[in-house]
Amino acid sequence: MDAISDWERPFSQEELDEIDAVIASVTPQITPQNDINRVPLNNRRLPNWGIHNCSNRNAVMEYPEMKFQGRIVYSKTVSEVEKAAKELLEIIEVKKIYMEQVSLGFDIEWKPTFRKGGKTGKAAVMQICGDPGLCYVMHIHHSGIPPVLQSLLEDPTSVKVGVAIGGDAVKVFKDYNVCVKSLEDLSDLANIKLGGLPKMWGLRSLAETLVHKQIKKPGNTRLSNWETYVLSKQQLEYAALDAFASWHLYQVLKSLPDAVDNNVAEEANGSSPS
Template sequence: MNHQEQHQNGVVLPQFSSFVCDWEQDEPFSEEDLRAIEAIESRFLNNKKRPFSDSSAAKDDGDDATSDNSARRSHRRRRLPKSLVALQHPNASSLSPCQGYSRMRLPVMKFGGQIMYSRTFADVEKAAEKLLKVLEEKKRSMVQIPLGFDIEWKPSFRSGVPPGKVAVMQICHGTSHCHVLHLIHSGIPKNLQLLLEDPLILKVGAGIGGDTAKVFRDYKISIKGVEDLSFHANRKLGGSPHHWGLASLAEKLLSKQLKKPKKIRLGNWETSVLSKEQLEYAATDAFASWHLYQAIKDLPEPQVESNDKSSKAEDVPQQ
C-alpha cells in the first residue's frame, strides 16, 4: 500500500487517513469543515455537566488548572475514536465500525495503457488479427496465455423485455494495451471467433461463466479456455467459499478501489460511439481481471493436511 506506516504495540499499521462512506464522499474534510466540527464539539463539552470532583479541583487550582484541563480536553478531543482506530487493524475489512464508514479510502484502480477502440467489422477484424499475432508470439514461451475478459450490454428496465445482445467485448493482455470491441455494430469476425474458441488462450474474469453463456445465446459462439476468478481465489485463499466480484477481489488482493458507477454500468452500450467514460470503464474491468489473475496465481498453494491417523492405523498389528 502507498500509505505511510506507523508502529503500535509492535505491529506495523497503515496510518489513518480518510474514509469512504456509503454515500461515496470523494474528498476529505476541509480545514473549514474541521473547525466547524471542533466548534460543535467544544460547545457540547462546555454544556456537559462536570463531575463534582473535577469542578472542585478546578476552583482550588485557579486559572492555570483550568487552562491545563482545557488543554487536556482539547488533546483528548483530537484522538481518534475507537471505532476509527479499529480501521487501522490489518483485518479492517472484517470490522464494521458503523454503516457509513465501512472501509478505508483506497486508491482508485484505472487502466493506464492505450485503449484500442474498434466499432466496425473491418476494425474489429484488424484488431483481432493484431491480437492473434501477439498471442502467437507469447505461445512460444507460455503454456497458456491469460486474457482479461469482460462484456457489456444494454439492460432492460421493463418487465418482459429481454436485455440487449452483447454490445461490447473488452480484452486485455497486459498493462500496455486493452481492446474494446463494439460488437453491436461490427458483429464477430471469423478471426475473433477463432481467438475465443482457442482453449490455449485463457479468458479470465469474475463470473465469466455467465458471460460465456450470454455470448453463446447472442452469437452462437462457444468460448473455450475460461477460468472464473472467484473460483480461483476461493481455491487459493481457503476458508468458506465466497462469491467474489471484481470490486471485492480488487479491494482484498490489490488494495484498490474498483468503481462501478451505475450511470455507466447500466448505461446505453448500444450507442453509436462509446463515450470516454464508457471506454475507460470497459478497459479497466478487463485490466482488473488480468491483473487479479496474476495476483491470485502468485498466492501460495493451499496446504493439504496429511491423513496421519490412517497411516498410524495401518501400522497397528491386527489381532
C-alpha cells in the same frame, strides 16, 4: 530617649484606611466569567484535533483506486474489429513462444433494461486485455463477431479469465452463436488459492484482498447505454479496467500456492481433529 524614626513609627488609623482602599481598587473581582471553578461542565469540549481523531477511529480504510494506465484500442466497424482481433492473435502467437500459458482478461457489457420482465439486450461491447499496456474494446453491437474474432474466442490454447465468466460465455453463445472456449473463473480460483469457506468473490473484493486497490464502478456508467453509436471516454475506461483487472488479478492468484485444507494439514502432522 531618641525620637522615633519615621520607619519605626506605627501607622495611624487614617493611613491604614487609605492602604486598604488602594488594595481594594487593584484586586480583580471574581465573577462567573473569570472563575474557572464556575464554568459549567457541559461547556467543556475536546480540541478540534481530538474530535477529528475520534470520529475517524471507526472509519473504513479506503484503498487507492485501481486504474488502467495502458492504451485502449476502440473498434466498432467490421473491418476495425477484424483488425483488432488479428492484432490480438499475433500477440498471442508471439507470447506462446516464451510463455507456458497465455491468459486474456475477458468481459462483456450490454444495455440494461429497467422494465420488469423486459428483454435483456444483446452483448454490445466485448473487452479483452492480455497485458498492462494494451486493452481492446470492441463495439460488437455494430460489428457483430467477425470470423477472426470468432477464431480468437474459440481458440482453446489461450485461457479467458474473469469473474462469472461462464455466464458471459453463455450470453455470447445465445446472442451470437459463438462458443468462448478455455475459461477460468476468478472466484473459483480464489477459493482454491485463498482457502477458508468458499465464497462468491467479485472483482472489487478480489482487488481489495489481493492488491489493496479499489475498483470504482459508477452506476451511471455501468447502467449506461452500451448500444450507443460511439462509446464515451467514461465507458471506454470502465470497460478497459474490467478486462485489465481480470487479467491482473489472475496473474496474482496464479502466483500463489494452493491453500492447504486444515484437516489435511493436521493429518500430515500426525494429528487428527478432536
